[in-house]
Amino acid sequence: MAERQKVIAGNAFHTPEPGAMVPLVDCAIAVDSDGTIQSVTTPPDPDHSAILDAAKVANALEQLPPDTYLIPGLVDLHIHAPQWPQLGKALDVPLDAWLDTYTFPLEVKFADHAYAAEIYDDLVTTLLSHGTTTAVYFGSVDLQANVILAETCLRHGQRAVIGKVAMDHPETCPDYYRDESAEEAIAQTRKFIEMVAEMQSGRPTLVHPAITPRFIPSCTDALLGGLGALARETGCHVQTHCSESDWEVAHVQNRLGQTDTEALANFGLMTDKSILAHSNYITCGDMDLIAKAQSAIAHCPLSNAYFANSVFPARDAMDRGLKIGLGTDVSGGFSPSLFDAARFALMASRNRSSGTNPSLAAAERGTAEIPLSTSEVFWLATKGGGEAVSLPVGSFNEGSKFDAIAVKSGHSTSGFRTYSTDTYQDIFEKLVLTADVSSITRVWVSGAAIDHL
Numbered sequence: 001m002a003e004r005q006k007v008i009a010g011n012a013f014h015t016p017e018p019g020a021m022v023p024l025v026d027c028a029i030a031v032d033s034d035g036t037i038q039s040v041t042t043p044p045d046p047d048h049s050a051i052l053d054a055a056k057v058a059n060a061l062e063q064l065p066p067d068t069y070l071i072p073g074l075v076d077l078h079i080h081a082p083q084w085p086q087l088g089k090a091l092d093v094p095l096d097a098w099l100d101t102y103t104f105p106l107e108v109k110f111a112d113h114a115y116a117a118e119i120y121d122d123l124v125t126t127l128l129s130h131g132t133t134t135a136v137y138f139g140s141v142d143l144q145a146n147v148i149l150a151e152t153c154l155r156h157g158q159r160a161v162i163g164k165v166a167m168d169h170p171e172t173c174p175d176y177y178r179d180e181s182a183e184e185a186i187a188q189t190r191k192f193i194e195m196v197a198e199m200q201s202g203r204p205t206l207v208h209p210a211i212t213p214r215f216i217p218s219c220t221d222a223l224l225g226g227l228g229a230l231a232r233e234t235g236c237h238v239q240t241h242c243s244e245s246d247w248e249v250a251h252v253q254n255r256l257g258q259t260d261t262e263a264l265a266n267f268g269l270m271t272d273k274s275i276l277a278h279s280n281y282i283t284c285g286d287m288d289l290i291a292k293a294q295s296a297i298a299h300c301p302l303s304n305a306y307f308a309n310s311v312f313p314a315r316d317a318m319d320r321g322l323k324i325g326l327g328t329d330v331s332g333g334f335s336p337s338l339f340d341a342a343r344f345a346l347m348a349s350r351n352r353s354s355g356t357n358p359s360l361a362a363a364e365r366g367t368a369e370i371p372l373s374t375s376e377v378f379w380l381a382t383k384g385g386g387e388a389v390s391l392p393v394g395s396f397n398e399g400s401k402f403d404a405i406a407v408k409s410g411h412s413t414s415g416f417r418t419y420s421t422d423t424y425q426d427i428f429e430k431l432v433l434t435a436d437v438s439s440i441t442r443v444w445v446s447g448a449a450i451d452h453l
């Protein structure tokens, strides 16, 4: 067993299961030198005092103040790193104009590696400040820019899954921004996988490569099949967009006569390490396919409000036990905060349940499903995300990595306030719904405190 490195003590919350917040009052979390949680104890446990005393003697105790609460680090399952400079911009235009006029011209700029380094440094540090300890990034087409993103995550200590975007279809991708051929895109993806392994050889893995076909419309069949074979060969993560919008669903049906999910499965791209962004239009059959493959869904409620033409059926998917977490989908979404993503997921779910058209009778207005709860959206942002990305993060369990954030109540610029009349459930709900970047006082990844904060 690895040697004990430190003990973090204080009040904590986590949701090891959806919908079940567990308070850890006056807990002590012992973390070994690999950043793995060795034990989680509270005062009734027989060895709790001894763990605290030993840590004090070893000068390895970090005691959080009583107004500060420890929660698992937040997991962003879907974010486009090269879209960071246009956060909040041009969201009133239709998707085709958003891609052609703004997004593709921006993403191609990352072939300028000095520009990539500058933007990615700002992005990674900002996300860490917001409590995002794991990010699943779409990169850009240019191989080296993705290497720079991986190096940036390693330098700042952010856990990440990163993909070189593959897109080769001459009819849907602009001439100035696409892979030269399916073979070239596959070779570059393979090279990226090798380079990510090389840059971490001899040390614990923090950054994982992902096979990343942008979405079916932007890839030829040869590319999709080749990347599926590469996924089988390497066992790497896979990420792509799935059944996002009316246009996209119709495109795939017209071209392949299948749903996105069926097509991805046939191309070998639905594995137990696949993350499907959006998936708003998946059918019951698609949900069965996703469950069978043990693939995961990145629910991106904010971006859906702009580009998906519908609300994702989160309740159905959760009831079926699908692996689901949250994505900011920067910059299809305008916020880098997973707290915001959780809040938008709540609002979307409530609107879906009660409906939106007041001219209809109440019984006809919505789906009447049970809306997501505060505990459930917190689970999506933490443990659900960890399970979706197949990494041991998102809860304070023995054997999990200590990825965590400390959230302080009463900061003058945040709405997160607590009072002596608040129960732990009250404080938890307030934290999830009102904490913001100014409330976050400390961030750890794999037991290491992030030092730029």
Ligand SMILES: [Zn+2]
Pocket: 078, 080, 241, 277, 329, 332
């Ligand atoms: Zn996206």
